[in-house]
Amino acid sequence: MTQATDPAHAADSTLGHVLYVLRANPVTMLAFGMFAFLILSAIFGPALVPYDPLATNAAAALQPPSAAHWFGTDQVGRDVFSRVIVATRLDLSISVAAVALSFVVGSILGCIAGYWGGWLDSVLNRFLDTIMAFPLFVLAMGIVAALGNTIENIIYATAIINMPFYARLVRAEVNIRRDAGFVRAAKLAGSSDIRVLATQIFPNALPPMMVQVSLNLGWAILNAAGLSFIGLGVSPPTAEWGIMVAEGANFIVSGEWWLAVFPGLWLMFAVFTFNLLGDGLRDIVDPRKRT
Amino acid sequence: MLSSHPRLRATLWRVAQSIPVVIGVVVISFLLTRALPGDPAVYFAGVAADAASIEETRVAMGLDKPLPQQFVLYVGDLMRGDLGMSLSSGRSVVDDLANRLPASLELTLTALVLAVVIAVPLGVLAATRPGTWVDHLCRVVVTAGVSLPTFFTGILLIYIFYYLMGIAPSPLGRLDFIYLSPDHVTGFYLIDAALMGDWETWRGAAKQLILPASTLALFTLAPIARMTRAAMLTALSSDFIRTARAAGLSSRTVLYRYAFRNALLPVVTTLGMVFSFALGANVLVEKVFAWPGIGSYAVEALVVSDYAAVQGFVLAMALLFVALNLVIDLLYTAIDPRIGFDAK
Numbered sequence: 321m322t323q324a325t326d327p328a329h330a331a332d333s334t335l336g337h338v339l340y341v342l343r344a345n346p347v348t349m350l351a352f353g354m355f356a357f358l359i360l361s362a363i364f365g366p367a368l369v370p371y372d373p374l375a376t377n378a379a380a381a382l383q384p385p386s387a388a389h390w391f392g393t394d395q396v397g398r399d400v401f402s403r404v405i406v407a408t409r410l411d412l413s414i415s416v417a418a419v420a421l422s423f424v425v426g427s428i429l430g431c432i433a434g435y436w437g438g439w440l441d442s443v444l445n446r447f448l449d450t451i452m453a454f455p456l457f458v459l460a461m462g463i464v465a466a467l468g469n470t471i472e473n474i475i476y477a478t479a480i481i482n483m484p485f486y487a488r489l490v491r492a493e494v495n496i497r498r499d500a501g502f503v504r505a506a507k508l509a510g511s512s513d514i515r516v517l518a519t520q521i522f523p524n525a526l527p528p529m530m531v532q533v534s535l536n537l538g539w540a541i542l543n544a545a546g547l548s549f550i551g552l553g554v555s556p557p558t559a560e561w562g563i564m565v566a567e568g569a570n571f572i573v574s575g576e577w578w579l580a581v582f583p584g585l586w587l588m589f590a591v592f593t594f595n596l597l598g599d600g601l602r603d604i605v606d607p608r609k610r611t
Numbered sequence: 612m613l614s615s616h617p618r619l620r621a622t623l624w625r626v627a628q629s630i631p632v633v634i635g636v637v638v639i640s641f642l643l644t645r646a647l648p649g650d651p652a653v654y655f656a657g658v659a660a661d662a663a664s665i666e667e668t669r670v671a672m673g674l675d676k677p678l679p680q681q682f683v684l685y686v687g688d689l690m691r692g693d694l695g696m697s698l699s700s701g702r703s704v705v706d707d708l709a710n711r712l713p714a715s716l717e718l719t720l721t722a723l724v725l726a727v728v729i730a731v732p733l734g735v736l737a738a739t740r741p742g743t744w745v746d747h748l749c750r751v752v753v754t755a756g757v758s759l760p761t762f763f764t765g766i767l768l769i770y771i772f773y774y775l776m777g778i779a780p781s782p783l784g785r786l787d788f789i790y791l792s793p794d795h796v797t798g799f800y801l802i803d804a805a806l807m808g809d810w811e812t813w814r815g816a817a818k819q820l821i822l823p824a825s826t827l828a829l830f831t832l833a834p835i836a837r838m839t840r841a842a843m844l845t846a847l848s849s850d851f852i853r854t855a856r857a858a859g860l861s862s863r864t865v866l867y868r869y870a871f872r873n874a875l876l877p878v879v880t881t882l883g884m885v886f887s888f889a890l891g892a893n894v895l896v897e898k899v900f901a902w903p904g905i906g907s908y909a910v911e912a913l914v915v916s917d918y919a920a921v922q923g924f925v926l927a928m929a930l931l932f933v934a935l936n937l938v939i940d941l942l943y944t945a946i947d948p949r950i951g952f953d954a955k
Contacts, residue, residue: 446635447635449632450636452887453929453933454887454928454929454932455886455887455890455891455929456891457888457890457891457894458890458891458925459925461909461913461925462921463643465921465925466918538757549760550898550910551910551914562762565760565766569766572770572774573769573773573781581770584766588758591758592758595757595758596754
């Protein structure tokens with residue numbers, strides 16, 4: 321770790337590098353802006369939307385977008401705009417919770433396998449290979465079907481199918497530093513294995529992990545929305561992008577496009593944001609991998 | 612004998628490597644069927660079951676025995692090709708899956724061929740002309756492609772091509788009801804209709820196939836194009852290309868015989884990951900287009916809590932994926948001339 325030698329200077333140059341990348345790559349800046357927008361609508365959206373996302377109004381059913389209803393109304397007269405914005409919180413929570421879970425579990429398993437190696441490593445590798453031997457979305461379907469059809473189980477399923485990516489990344493990062501000079505020094509200074517792992521080795525894996533988290537968030541949202549699109553997890557009156565697209569799909573063949581298109585666009589927007597952000601973060605973290 | 616055939620030995624070694632994976636897959640799918648909260652027999656007997664039929668299911672599935680013994684029974688059933696009975700269709704799950712598998716394969720394979728045919732040239736062009744419009748197009752396609760939810764793309768395509776333009780047939784299944792389905796030979800309508808020489812049915816089936824296949828292709832295009840571009844860039848900047856250029860070989864030879872053949876290897880490797888995505892996305896696309904494949908079968912089974920059918924589907928998909936990966940790796944051995952020497 322270079323930062324250990326001269327923390328103040330290193331921090332300066334890191335910040336400088338971040339600012340340089342942001343200036344040089346306006347797309348990354350845009351991605352951060354889009355990200356802020358999503359976070360804000362997740363936090364304040366439910367308080368700000370013009371209509372109650374669950375309030376039905378039979379008199380105003382299936383109206384196309386207008387000044388009163390920006391995204392139109394659905395088959396029972398609910399305001400699509402309000403529902404799309406309110407759904408942001410649920411969709412983001414599901415994917416953030418899932419990714420956080422796979423981050424923690426993957427890190428622990430990866431650290432154990434990469435640091436101690438041996439049979440633990442072989443067992444973990446076999447286990448990860450087996451998870452990856454399933455088409456991941458299909459495995460998620462199977463897990464939700466087995467554990468029961470609830471939102472928590474959507475989160476667990478998404479976490480399980482994402483976990484191998486983190487475990488492998490951490491394992492590789494820990495493994496190459498297992499015998500590094502600074503690790504031996506820390507051990508000689510009397511630190512326990514766990515302490516060395518947590519304070520000396522694991523922090524080195526964080527930058528690539530952050531990139532993985534960002535790219536993964538987009539995928540987790542897609543995955544969760546896909547599961548609710550086929551009727552798993554979230555149940556109908558709830559506002560959620562996947563289920564809104566599924567409900568709207570029934571009206572697309574008769575021309576009421578706004579029911580499915582707006583939640584779908586929002587979903588795309590969220591996934592796109594996280595993908596852009598992931599690419600941008602990679603430029604900051606690892607300039608060599610720029611594409 | 613094997614030592615004199617390094618390539619054969621490498622092939623057999625690769626086939627042997629997939630055995631532990633298959634065992635792992637079977638273990639996980641066993642755990643999935645037994646991890647049901649509460650009493651699995653209640654779930655497998657169905658919603659309408661009474662105490663007697665629950666007990667009957669318990670004995671029939673061996674759920675009254677200890678877990679290791681249950682696993683042995685489960686594996687025995689699998690060996691005999693018995694995945695249990697589907698509650699919703701009343702037939703055995705294996706028959707249902709076998710009936711519907713060709714529809715899914717026809718859709719997935721058509722989509723993959725479509726994706727490869729578009730993505731590989733796009734990636735090659737982007738890599739050889741960096742900074743031009745092809746390069747930018749490739750980047751946009753790659754970033755947008757991975758952000759597109761397949762089910763949403765499908766709905767958009769239906770809206771544009773069926774509702775607005777009226778070119779596409781209604782998105783309901785493999786063949787419009789005005790056609791008779793072709794005689795069952797392979798189960799692939801395009802092939803069966805061609806074998807019968809019934810080109811009208813062939814056109815009808817192709818028309819139904821275009822939209823769902825394009826939806827799936829749009830989704831799988833992105834990772835292939837991205838990988839082709841990256842692999843071509845790496846190959847083009849390596850020393851042997853510089854040497855080949857310095858030796859005065861034509862740019863065509865350098866590009867296709869030297870760079871492209873080397874770039875092909877990482878692309879074939881990514882195909883495995885792409886298959887994983889494609890098989891998952893396949894479920895969503897089948898639901899959108901009411902395609903009568905195993906994906907929509909699983910979705911229908913999920914809705915009515917038909918557990919045997921869902922778990923049979925998960926297992927079948929996993930085995931299909933393992934088989935596809937095996938084929939890809941064997942293909943890899945075939946196109947990489949170094950493999951034979953490595954195995955010596």
